[in-house]
Amino acid sequence: MRLGKIGNGLFSVLALVASMGMAQAKSDIVVALQLEPPHLDPTSAAAGAIDSVLYSNVFEGLTRFGPDGSVNPGLAESWEISADGKTYTFHLRSGVKFHDGTDMTAEDVKFSLDRARDDDSANAQKALFAGIENVEVVDPQTVKVTLSAPAGNFLFNMAWGDAVIVAPESIENIKSNPVGTGAFKFSNWVQGDRIDLEKNTDYWGTPAKLDKATFKFISDPTAAFASVMAEDVNAFVSFPAPENLPQFDADPRFQVLVGSTEGETILSTNNKLPPLDNLKVRKAIAHAIDRQAIIDGAMFGYGTPIGTHFAPHNPDYVDLTGNSAYDPELSKELLAEAGYADGFTTTLKLPPPSYARRGGEIIAAQLRAVGIETEISNLEWAQWLEQVFKGKDYGLTIVSHTEPMDIGIYARPDYYFQYDKPEFQKLFEELTVESDTEKRSDLLKQAQTMISEDYVNGYLFQLAFPTVANAKIRGLWKDAPTQATDLTAVYWED
C-alpha cells in the first residue's frame, strides 16, 4: 500500500515534469550528426565533423561544391586562367561581409591561402596548396594566384572545407568562435551536446530559409534510433544504424534519403609484405571476395559495388567490377600458380566503424574458403593510425577513404598501401598539370584501370549516405560529395 503511494507519487512527478514540452516552430531545425567536431576551425584538422557543421553554412571558399559534386563559384564570382595554366585571377563578389561586420576583401583571401601553406601550418590537407607559388592582391576585389606548375584541379581544390576564407581579425578565436561569410552565423556551442547557428541577415547571396539551426551529436546507434523515433531531432544525417532504415521508410512521419558519398570502402593491402607483394596473390584475394554478400551482410544492402578507387557517381567513373568478379575456383587456381596451393596466413586489422568490423568477419570467412587464413584484430582509430597507417605493420585492413577525388594517394609510394609504380606516378603527374576536361577524363580512366588491373587493394563498395528526416523537410542534400550538411536551401513544407 505504502509502496503503491510512492509509485503513484513518482508517476505524477514524471507526468508533471513531462508536460513541460515545447511546440515545434517551422523556421528552425534540429539536425543530428554522429560525431562532434573537436573544434570549429576547418582549416586545421582532418575531422570531417567540422565541415559537417560549418561547410557552406558558416564558412565559404573561393569556389564551392554543389549537391552533385560540381564546382561552382563561391566567394569568387568569376575567374580567368592564363594561357599557360599557371595564373588564376579571381574576381571576388562585392559587398561580402564577415559575421563580425568586417568586409571580405582580397587581403583576406591572401591571408587564408598564405596561412594554409605556411611552414607552421596545421592544415590537414596541405597538399591542396602545395602548388601555390605566390598570392597577390591586385585590388580589393581581385586576387591573383600564381602556381609553380599548371594544376588541372586547382578550382576543385579551392572548394574543399580546408580552403575556406577566414579573416585575420578573428583567426585567434576561430576554434571556439568561428567567423565566416556564410548564410548562417555561429551562435553557441554546448560542448558534448550541441552547436547552434542562426540566420545571417546580412548575407550576400540568397538568404537562408531557416532562422535557426541546431546540430546535436549522438554517436550511439541505439540512441540515434530513439532520438529520431521520439522526434527529438528533425533530421539525422549519415544515420549510423542501416538496419533501422526500412522501419523509417515505412513510417509516414519520416523520409529516408539514401545517397552516395566519396567514401571508397576498400580492403587495403600491404603491397610490400610477402606474399601480398605478389600480383597473383592479390588477384586471388580479389576474386575470393563476394562484394554483394558484404554489402548485404555488413551494410544491410546499402552501398554500390566498385571495382576501382573512384566514386561511381562521378562522370569519369569506369565500371571495373568485372576485373574482380566473385570466382573462388579461379582464386584457388591463382593461389596455386603463385605457389600457395595450401594457402597462407596474414593479418586483418579492423578500425571501429561497423562496415569494417562486420565486413571483416565476412571477408575472413570468404578468404578462408579459398585457403587464406586471417588473424583478425580490432583496433581503435588511434591504434589503427599508429600501427597500420603510420607503421605499415599489417597485411590487410578495411577502411573507407572519404576524401573526394583521392586517387592521387596511389602515386605516393610511402602511403600505407606501399604501391610503388613509376607508370602510375607519371600518369598522375600528367593529370596534375592537365586542365583540358577531355584529356583529364581520359587520364583518370587510365588511372582507374591501372590500379584495378594491378589489384592494389580489394575494391569493395562505395559507402552509402543515409539521411532520415521529417517528411516535411525539403532541400537536404541527398548525396555527400564532400562532408557537409548544407542547410542554406533547407525549409519546412506546410
Add this chain to the structure above:
Amino acid sequence: MLRYFFKRLLSLALSLLAASVVIFLALEVVPGDPAAYMLGLNAQEDTLNALREQLGLNGTILERYLSWAGGLLTGDFGISYTYRTPVADMIGDRLWVSLPLALYALTLSTLIAFPAGIWAASRRGSYVDAGVMGVTQLGVAIPNFWFAMLMVLVFAINLRWFSAGGFAGWDEGFWASIKSLTLPAIALALPQASILTRVMRSSLLDTLGEDFIRTARAKGLSKGQAMWRHALRNALIPVLTIMGLQFSFLLAGAIIIENVFYLPGLGRLVFQAISARDLIVVESVVMLLVFAVIMVNFSVDLAYALVDPRLRGRR
C-alpha cells in the same frame, strides 16, 4: 585529534601523488599519437611535426609529467589537445551535468531504499518482505543501460513524455534541466536503490537482534519505538558506507548511461577523449575523480562520527 587530522591529510596527499604517477604512466604506454588522430589520412610529416610542437608533445616524459602535475597543483589543468580550450573549463561545464545527475540519482535511490528497507525489515518473513526482496533482486540483476533503453521506448517513443536524450542546459530553466535528467537518473538509481534497500534491511535486522534492543523492549518500548529510537541509528553505518561508494560510482561510472542518453557529462567527455587520445583531458578527469572518491570517503568517515558518538571520542 589535530595530529590525527594532519596524519589523514598527509596520507591523502600521498595517495593523490601516487595516483597521479600511475595515471600518467598508464596513459603514456597506450599507443597512439594525438596529432595523427587530429590530422587524418592525408597529413604530411612536416604538418604533423608542427602540430606536435604546438601541443607540447615533443618533450621527454619527465618534462611532460612535471608540467602537468605542477599545473594541477596551481589549479591549471592544461589545454585540451583536440578542443584547444582549458581542461578546467571543460570539466567545469561537464560537472554541471554529472554532479546534479549523481545527486538526483542518489536522492531517488535513498528515497526508495530507506522506506522500502525499513518496511521489509519491520515485517520480516511476510509477503511484503518477500515482495521487496524479489523486486530488489530484479533491480540488481537488470543492467541499467537495458532498463534505460526500455524507459526510452516507453516514455520517449511511445508516450512522448520525455525526450529520448540530451540535456536542456541550465539556461533553459531548472525544470527543463531536471526533466532531461529524470530518465537517466531513474536508470542509474534503480540498481543503487535495490542494493541499498537490501543493505538497509539486513543491517536493521542485525541490529534488531542485538541485546540492547531486547533491553529496550523489556523496558516497555513497543517494537516500533525500539526500532525508531534505537535500532535505526545503529543500522545506518553500513548504509552510509554503501551510499558513499555509490556516490563515487555515480559520478565516475555514468559513462554508459551518458552515452545512451547522449548527455554532455564527465563520462562522455572521458569516453570521447580516450578515443581521440586527448590524454591531458583523460589524465585530468581521472585525477579529479580520484580526488572526489578520496574526499567522499573522508566525508563518510566524518558522517560515521555523527551517527556513532563512540567514534567521536577516539584519538
